[in-house]
Amino acid sequence: MSTALAEASVRRRTVNPFWYKLKKNPLALLGAGILAVILLLSLAAPLLSSYDPTKINIIERFAPPSAKHWFGTDEVGRDIFTRILYGARLSLGVGAAVVLTAGCIGTVIGAISGYVGGRVDQLIMRVMDMVLAFPSLVLAMAVAATLGPNLLNAMLAIAIVKIPVYVRLARAETLAVREKLFVQAAVTFGIPGWRIIGTHILPNVVSPVIIQVSLDIGDAVLAVATLGFLGLGAQPPTPEWGAMISVGWKYFLDYWWYPAFPGLFLFLASCGFNLIGDGVRDILDPKAAR
Amino acid sequence: MKPLIELKGVHKYYGKGKQRIAAVRDVTFQIEAGETFGLIGESGSGKSTLGKMLIGLEPPSEGEVRYAEKALWKGQSFHRPRPGEIQIVFQDPQSSLDPRMRVKEIILEPLRALPRLERLEKGGEERLHALIRRVGLKEEHLSRYPHEFSGGQRQRIAIARALITDPAFVILDEPTSALDVSVQAQVLNLLKELKQERNLTYLFISHNMSVIRYMCERMAVMCKGEVVETGTADEIFRTPSHPYTQTLLASLPSIFRDKRVEANV
Numbered sequence: 001m002s003t004a005l006a007e008a009s010v011r012r013r014t015v016n017p018f019w020y021k022l023k024k025n026p027l028a029l030l031g032a033g034i035l036a037v038i039l040l041l042s043l044a045a046p047l048l049s050s051y052d053p054t055k056i057n058i059i060e061r062f063a064p065p066s067a068k069h070w071f072g073t074d075e076v077g078r079d080i081f082t083r084i085l086y087g088a089r090l091s092l093g094v095g096a097a098v099v100l101t102a103g104c105i106g107t108v109i110g111a112i113s114g115y116v117g118g119r120v121d122q123l124i125m126r127v128m129d130m131v132l133a134f135p136s137l138v139l140a141m142a143v144a145a146t147l148g149p150n151l152l153n154a155m156l157a158i159a160i161v162k163i164p165v166y167v168r169l170a171r172a173e174t175l176a177v178r179e180k181l182f183v184q185a186a187v188t189f190g191i192p193g194w195r196i197i198g199t200h201i202l203p204n205v206v207s208p209v210i211i212q213v214s215l216d217i218g219d220a221v222l223a224v225a226t227l228g229f230l231g232l233g234a235q236p237p238t239p240e241w242g243a244m245i246s247v248g249w250k251y252f253l254d255y256w257w258y259p260a261f262p263g264l265f266l267f268l269a270s271c272g273f274n275l276i277g278d279g280v281r282d283i284l285d286p287k288a289a290r
Numbered sequence: 291m292k293p294l295i296e297l298k299g300v301h302k303y304y305g306k307g308k309q310r311i312a313a314v315r316d317v318t319f320q321i322e323a324g325e326t327f328g329l330i331g332e333s334g335s336g337k338s339t340l341g342k343m344l345i346g347l348e349p350p351s352e353g354e355v356r357y358a359e360k361a362l363w364k365g366q367s368f369h370r371p372r373p374g375e376i377q378i379v380f381q382d383p384q385s386s387l388d389p390r391m392r393v394k395e396i397i398l399e400p401l402r403a404l405p406r407l408e409r410l411e412k413g414g415e416e417r418l419h420a421l422i423r424r425v426g427l428k429e430e431h432l433s434r435y436p437h438e439f440s441g442g443q444r445q446r447i448a449i450a451r452a453l454i455t456d457p458a459f460v461i462l463d464e465p466t467s468a469l470d471v472s473v474q475a476q477v478l479n480l481l482k483e484l485k486q487e488r489n490l491t492y493l494f495i496s497h498n499m500s501v502i503r504y505m506c507e508r509m510a511v512m513c514k515g516e517v518v519e520t521g522t523a524d525e526i527f528r529t530p531s532h533p534y535t536q537t538l539l540a541s542l543p544s545i546f547r548d549k550r551v552e553a554n555v
Binding site for chain 1: 345346347370373374376377378380382385386387388389390391399400402403451455
């Protein structure tokens with residue numbers, strides 16, 4: 001009994017330093033707050049709004065913001081507030097999914113490239129350099145346009161553009177970890193390379209990758225919206241922020257609320273991710289000044 | 291009796307053309323089964339490179355490296371005798387243990403290269419617990435991470451990891467030079483006892499004369515990639531023939547110098 005108590009008190013005393021530092025960073029907390037609000041709103045969308053995000057109601061088209069339609073309605077009478085909430089699910093989910101996919105694939109490729117070295121490394125890195133040489137938006141547009149304009153292809157396009165960043169990051173980190181004695185020791189045991197990559201290299205290169213992921217999600221949300229805006233991403237009537245702005249800006253002078261509210265939410269979400277990303281980087285980066 | 295380890299005319303070069311550097315030059319010696327063979331020399335004298343050749347990390351550029359009469363290297367490819375037969379303990383216990391693995395996983399890791407049946411047999415709970423107690427740690431340490439241990443304890447973990455496969459030959463690459471002097475003695479004694487109990491053969495690499503003297507029956511002195519003197523530790527300490535060995539011995543505090551040598555001076 002007494003030992004259990006002692007153990008519990010020890011456990012309570014060891015505060016996770018990550019959360020402790022995060023609490024001391026007001027901007028990161030603000031970012032987290034913004035995102036938490038958007039996330040909750042999007043999850044509670046069916047409770048907060050009784051409208052269907054895709055149901056057309058011509059009679060109420062272009063209704064200005066009011067108690068009935070908080071953010072007004074669009075050109076076919078859909079409630080913009082509702083569409084923004086459902087759009088948040090899409091934008092946040094897609095952004096996170098894209099970056100996580102790119103992060104996982106890129107990290108594995110980078111670890112293999114760095115560990116194996118030699119010609120394999122040269123080949124992989126030159127291909128990555130080629131991808132990086134293009135402006136990322138242009139490349140994403142080209143890929144999305146080639147594959148056909150829909151949301152899945154837009155996600156794929158953004159993921160492909162993001163992969164080289166993770167490959168480089170993971171490779172650089174792998175080159176350092178590979179020289180560590182515990183990797184050399186594993187080699188002397190006769191453990192195959194793929195297993196060394198899995199058990200020693202990957203776990204020791206993930207922290208910078210996590211920082212990069214947290215920095216990139218905001219970027220990816222923006223990129224998804226950009227492709228949507230250009231008509232290469234989600235297609236109507238999907239309630240996607242970029243696509244909403246794309247249609248709405250044509251009506252901006254007469255019905256300002258149509259593009260303004262989706263734009264505002266896109267701005268807030270992007271800000272939130274970037275603030276969190278900066279905070280996480282400050283906390284996890286050992287080189288950053290305390 | 292046939293030697294366990296045989297090095298014949300071993301060379302190791304780094305670089306090409308004019309930049310070629312010989313890290314190891316024409317090294318020949320043998321290690322008998324059951325002995326502790328000391329390899330001493332200053333930093334950069336090539337002693338660790340020899341260790342790496344025996345464990346499969348560096349191929350020799352020329353010459354033969356044999357283990358139990360079988361060549362370890364054919365060209366650039368390493369022919370491992372039996373997984374776990376030869377093990378190594380590295381100098382720096384800070385970097386030789388993966389910080390993201392628990393002690394239990396670290397110690398059992400070498401078994402992953404063994405066939406399944408042997409792995410299960412050697413990785414048994416009882417055997418693992420006996421081993422961890424034998425190297426001076428406790429069972430509850432198994433679920434901890436390396437950063438929770440001191441340098442000496444980490445080196446004990448590294449020793450347990452080397453012994454889990456029941457090796458016949460262990461390379462000790464300056465196993466105590468990163469440790470405090472008081473801890474050094476404990477680890478050296480542990481290594482000595484383990485050798486007796488398990489009938490091990492050691493290659494003990496060090497730059498510390500007194501440690502070599504304490505541990506080894508026979509030894510070789512390396513200088514700039516060459517073996518300048520080979521013989522029993524007693525002989526070399528009593529009557530060093532090569533000037534380099536004499537310098538090394540002269541650098542020791544007098545308490546370690548052999549009394550008879552002093553009487554001759």
